Amino acid sequence: NAGVMQNPRHLVRRRGQEARLRCSPMKGHSHVYWYRQLPEEGLKFMVYLQKENIIDESGMPKERFSAEFPKEGPSILRIQQVVRGDSAAYFCASSPQNEQFFGPGTRLTVL
Amino acid sequence: DAKTTQPTSMDCAEGRAANLPCNHSTISGNEYVYWYRQIHSQGPQYIIHGLKNNETNEMASLTITEDRKSSTLILPHATLRDTAVYYCIVRYLSGAGNMLTFGGGTRLMVKP
Numbered sequence: 001n002a003g004v005m006q007n008p009r010h011l012v013r014r015r016g017q018e019a020r021l022r023c024s025p026m027k028g029h030s031h032v033y034w035y036r037q038l039p040e041e042g043l044k045f046m047v048y049l050q051k052e053n054i055i056d057e058s059g060m061p062k063e064r065f066s067a068e069f070p071k072e073g074p075s076i077l078r079i080q081q082v083v084r085g086d087s088a089a090y091f092c093a094s095s096p097q098n099e100q101f102f103g104p105g106t107r108l109t110v111l
Numbered sequence: 112d113a114k115t116t117q118p119t120s121m122d123c124a125e126g127r128a129a130n131l132p133c134n135h136s137t138i139s140g141n142e143y144v145y146w147y148r149q150i151h152s153q154g155p156q157y158i159i160h161g162l163k164n165n166e167t168n169e170m171a172s173l174t175i176t177e178d179r180k181s182s183t184l185i186l187p188h189a190t191l192r193d194t195a196v197y198y199c200i201v202r203y204l205s206g207a208g209n210m211l212t213f214g215g216g217t218r219l220m221v222k223p
């Protein structure tokens with residue numbers, strides 16, 4: 001059973017561009033969480049999704065950030081008009097119910 | 112979720128037991144204690160969790176005090192590969208708010 005997969009592993013964008021981060025949960029998992037980790041800090045919750053539904057987006061910035069988890073395909077975290085402060089590691093986790101299993105992360109660098 | 116307090120860093124000799132403490136004095140009766148670790152820049156790895164009884168699995172043991180205000184994660188024979196940041200998290204198990212809230216964690220350095 002493959003683990004949680006994230007791609008790309010590294011992403012470089014210039015200010016103003018869009019960043020799309022993908023997360024494929026473990027087989028059979030219908031819950032996906034996105035977290036952001038700034039350098040030298042702990043992970044911070046962003047959003048919690050189930051198939052086709054956003055359950056909790058209390059950690060998402062109000063502008064430029066959006067997330068989806070369609071019926072088919074991976075979950076997508078989309079950042080529009082990136083700024084240097086968006087540079088961070090973005091981790092997703094999937095869960096069948098309670099334990100969360102994390103992917104390897106996507107490291108976003110904004111030039 | 113209740114807040115947790117952990118030492119910032121700890122050292123442990125290779126082959127010895129590593130005992131990582133965590134205080135969670137405001138934990139409520141329905142909150143579980145979870146432990147995760149993050150090995151340099153990788154995604155966090157689930158270790159163990161418990162409610163009030165001591166728990167053991169292939170990775171570690173978890174002891175929770177009777178009043179549930181503190182717990183200890185025990186790595187019985189630490190290896191160099193156990194060097195990581197260890198996070199103690201208390202959380203409810205269900206509902207929309209069951210995200211993980213990561214604090215600063217304990218940076219464990221296992222030395223030869």
